[in-house]
Amino acid sequence: MIEFRSVSFTYPNSHAGITDISLSVATGEIIAVLGQSGCGKTTLLKLLAGFEQPTEGEIWVNHKNQQNLSCAERRLGIVFQDYALFPHYTVAQNIAYPLKINRVADIETKVQRMMDLVGLTAMEKKFPSQLSGGQKQRVALARALIFEPQALLLDEPLSALDASLRDEMRTEIKRIQQALNITTFLITHDQEEAMMMADQVAVMGQGAIQQCAPPKEIYHQPNNLAVARFVGKNNIFLGVVLTPTTVQTQLGILTVMATTLAIGSKVNIMVRPEKIIINPLSNDVNVVNVDEVVSSQFLGHLNEFVIKSQGERVKIHTIFADHQLHLISLPIHAIHLIMENPL
Incomplete structure (x- = not known):
C-alpha cells in the first residue's frame, strides 16, 4: 500500500x-x-x-x-x-x-x-x-x-x-x-x-x-x-441548463441525462468524437444538421470528420467512410456535463 x-x-x-x-x-x-x-x-x-x-x-x-x-x-x-x-x-x-x-x-x-x-x-x-x-x-x-x-x-x-x-x-x-x-x-x-x-x-x-x-x-x-481536454479527443460546447434533462447550446436544445444542476447554470458539454452517430435514424434524439464538412482524414483504424453546424465545429470519429454527411446525432448517454467557468 x-x-x-x-x-x-x-x-x-x-x-x-x-x-x-x-x-x-x-x-x-x-x-x-x-x-x-x-x-x-x-x-x-x-x-x-x-x-x-x-x-x-x-x-x-x-x-x-x-x-x-x-x-x-x-x-x-x-x-x-x-x-x-x-x-x-x-x-x-x-x-x-x-x-x-x-x-x-x-x-x-x-x-x-x-x-x-x-x-x-x-x-x-x-x-x-x-x-x-x-x-x-x-x-x-x-x-x-x-x-x-x-x-x-x-x-x-x-x-x-x-x-x-x-x-x-x-x-x-x-x-x-x-x-x-x-x-x-x-x-x-x-x-x-x-x-x-x-x-x-x-x-x-x-x-x-x-x-x-x-x-x-x-x-x-x-x-x-483540464482533464477533459487532456485525456483523449473531445468536443466541448458551452451550454445553459434549461430543465433537469435539457440544455441550450449553439447546436440547439439537447436532451441529456437527468442533472441536479440549477436551472440557468452555465455548463460545458463534452462529447467524445467516437460517440457521435452519423446519418442517424429519424427517431434518434439530439439530431443536428450538417451545414458543411470542413475536413476529412483517414487515420487507419477510423475516419475523422470535422463538420460545422450552426457555426459550431464538431469532430467525429467513425469507421464509415461516408462523405455524404447530412445529419448527426449526439446520444444522450454520450453527453457529459461539466459545471465550471464558461469557455
Missing part, C-alpha cells in the same frame, strides 16, 4: 514542485500518474523513492512512514526509462546484482526463477548489447523485482520501445505485476498505456492532482475541463 498524505515539495530557488498531493494505492493495484512534461509526476516518483524529501506532508508504504528513510531502506524496486543496465554484466549478473550486494543466499535459483517469470529463459549469459529493447526491459524489470520489494516504481518504462513492442510489454508487465500482486506506481505521458494498465489513473497538472479515478471514469466522466 502506498499513501501520499498532503504532500508538498518545492525545488530550491524555484517555484516548481507539487502542492498538497493526497493519493492512496491499495496493495496489488497499479496507479498510473499521467500528465504533460513539467506537471510534477516525476517529482512524485522521486519523493516516493527517497531521492527527495517532502517540504510538507508524509509518504507511507505498507503502513510505515518513509520520512528520513534512505532509498535502500525503503525497499522499492525501480525501473528507469533508460533501463540502467550494467553493460559489462551478463543478463544473470544484472538481475542478481541486488541480491549480491545484500549477500542473499541461493542467488542462482532465485535468478533463474525470476528469468522464467519475465520470459528470459536461456538468456542468462547474454550481455545487454546483444539484447533487443524488449529484452532489456525484461532484465530491468527482473532486477527490480528480484529482492521482493515493497512496491514497484516504473518511470516512463516503455517510452524507448517502438509501438509493437510497447503493446507487448504493457501486457507482460501487467501479467507479471498480477502474478506477484505487487503495488505499482507508474509514471507515464502515454494515455493509452495508463488506460490499459492501471486500476487508477491520477491526472496531474501544474503540480496538483486534477482527478484520480478508474480509467473509464477518467475518460467518460472527467470532473473538470
Whole structure:
C-alpha cells in the first residue's frame, strides 16, 4: 500500500514542485500518474523513492512512514526509462546484482526463477548489447523485482520501445505485476498505456492532482475541463441548463441525462468524437444538421470528420467512410456535463 498524505515539495530557488498531493494505492493495484512534461509526476516518483524529501506532508508504504528513510531502506524496486543496465554484466549478473550486494543466499535459483517469470529463459549469459529493447526491459524489470520489494516504481518504462513492442510489454508487465500482486506506481505521458494498465489513473497538472479515478471514469466522466481536454479527443460546447434533462447550446436544445444542476447554470458539454452517430435514424434524439464538412482524414483504424453546424465545429470519429454527411446525432448517454467557468 502506498499513501501520499498532503504532500508538498518545492525545488530550491524555484517555484516548481507539487502542492498538497493526497493519493492512496491499495496493495496489488497499479496507479498510473499521467500528465504533460513539467506537471510534477516525476517529482512524485522521486519523493516516493527517497531521492527527495517532502517540504510538507508524509509518504507511507505498507503502513510505515518513509520520512528520513534512505532509498535502500525503503525497499522499492525501480525501473528507469533508460533501463540502467550494467553493460559489462551478463543478463544473470544484472538481475542478481541486488541480491549480491545484500549477500542473499541461493542467488542462482532465485535468478533463474525470476528469468522464467519475465520470459528470459536461456538468456542468462547474454550481455545487454546483444539484447533487443524488449529484452532489456525484461532484465530491468527482473532486477527490480528480484529482492521482493515493497512496491514497484516504473518511470516512463516503455517510452524507448517502438509501438509493437510497447503493446507487448504493457501486457507482460501487467501479467507479471498480477502474478506477484505487487503495488505499482507508474509514471507515464502515454494515455493509452495508463488506460490499459492501471486500476487508477491520477491526472496531474501544474503540480496538483486534477482527478484520480478508474480509467473509464477518467475518460467518460472527467470532473473538470483540464482533464477533459487532456485525456483523449473531445468536443466541448458551452451550454445553459434549461430543465433537469435539457440544455441550450449553439447546436440547439439537447436532451441529456437527468442533472441536479440549477436551472440557468452555465455548463460545458463534452462529447467524445467516437460517440457521435452519423446519418442517424429519424427517431434518434439530439439530431443536428450538417451545414458543411470542413475536413476529412483517414487515420487507419477510423475516419475523422470535422463538420460545422450552426457555426459550431464538431469532430467525429467513425469507421464509415461516408462523405455524404447530412445529419448527426449526439446520444444522450454520450453527453457529459461539466459545471465550471464558461469557455
